[in-house]
Amino acid sequence: MLEMEMSPEGYPRLAALQGTYPQLGIYRRFxxxxxxxxxxxxxxxxxxxxxxxxxxxxxxxxxxxxxxxxxxxxxxxxxxxxxxxxxxxxxxxxxxxxxxxxxxxxxxxxxxxTFDQPEAGNLEFINEWLADSRQGNYALEGLDRNVWKDGKDLLVVPPDTLVGDSFTRILRKPLTTLYHKVWGRRRGRTDVEGGICVYREKIVIRSADMIGTAVASLLPVLAVVALYCVREMLTRLGMVALFTVLFSMALVVTTSAKRMEVFAATAAFASVQVVFVGSTTI
Missing domain, CATH: 1.20.58 (Methane Monooxygenase Hydroxylase; Chain G, domain 1)
Structure with a gap:
């Protein structure tokens, strides 16, 4: 913001950026x-x-x-x-x-x-900011100038609210990029002077929840359709095993369910498939 724009180039301006946006508080772990x-x-x-x-x-x-x-x-x-x-x-x-x-x-x-690793999008942004002639302008000239460019051995000070949700973490950057291209860019920049767009995590969380729910709901339907179209019994049994593994992996990735809960849901899903295979003939 204005304080960031008025700060001299180098450490003062970078400190103003990281102080204004805590999620950019990325430092070496050593x-x-x-x-x-x-x-x-x-x-x-x-x-x-x-x-x-x-x-x-x-x-x-x-x-x-x-x-x-x-x-x-x-x-x-x-x-x-x-x-x-x-x-x-x-x-x-x-x-x-x-x-x-x-x-x-x-x-x-x-x-x-206990410190989290920096989010890929935030690390990419800080490198772009440092390279922007209107912002960081490559002002750091010491040995520490490549700390963020190397991208190794880093931590971020604020806790990551999505650290336990691997599925949302995977989708965070592509979803944020997509949202920015489709809608966020039209809304305008949050920080006009700094040329920065800031989005709340709940947008990503809500989108990831919708995608995860769709995947979990679609797998049983796909399993039924695929099993119905296959004639060979051995092939059917192999597909039952395949869909069971995919279903369990989807639960692990898209939910925070415990191992016993995943096991119970997977066993129920496999049982339904076996019953369907035994009761249908083509």
Whole structure:
């Protein structure tokens, strides 16, 4: 919008775009770097753990009765006036700091794993926006300029409302493109200054639901017609198996039904076909 148009080229204008349209908040996940960092922290902890165990054993076997109390009495373990740097307590202090870093990184990795991948249409748009001389104008000149063009190791900040619906996700881009060409383009742009059209997800969801319902309703009819037209019994039985598999796959793709629900519906569908085959002759 106006704030985006008034922003200087480069990071300020790109930030204005992503701030205005959260679904364009697409960034690098840095999965390999995060994993490498965890591996290094893990290696440091393993090394410190080994040292701690050695110092603990040495303290327990020491000829000095006061040092032997390190494993039994906090007062003696925590005293600093006897302390060599390479001691049990000093090693534990180092471990404590490193453990905090390691645990924080683990939780961050767990959180990063919950982020969705960017929608293909939004990623394509941001690349087009960056290349548009009236918008991004190839203003980024650093090594990060190809982050979105490469399209790898990316995440999107806002949660994807369709992440659990694979069928709708598949149809989202082609349906949005079709809607834009047939109707949306005539309606005009949502952001005239930025040349951006924004559509609500419910349009895609409603269209995908209609298509999924049509497919699920059409399969039983097609099965009956095909079975009626085939004469050979072996061929009929083979078609029963084929339509049963197609029906189960359609349920998995177009619905969010659980496995037991899919199994029950598929079994009922197969039974109806078998009864039809047994009761019809040509």
């Amino acid at each position: 999965a390999i770097l995060n994993a490498r960092n965890l591996l290094y922290l893990q290696a440091e902890l393993v090394d410190l753990e080994s040292s701690l165990n050695e110092y603990t054993k040495e303290d327990g076997e020491s000829e000095d009765s006061r040092i032997r109390l390190h494993n039994k009495n906090w007062f003696y373990l925590g005293r600093k006036n006897d302390g060599v740097l390479g001691s049990q307590w000093h090693t534990m202090i180092r471990l404590r700091k490193k453990l905090k870093q390691y645990n924080q990184c683990l939780f961050q990795q767990r959180q990063l794993a």
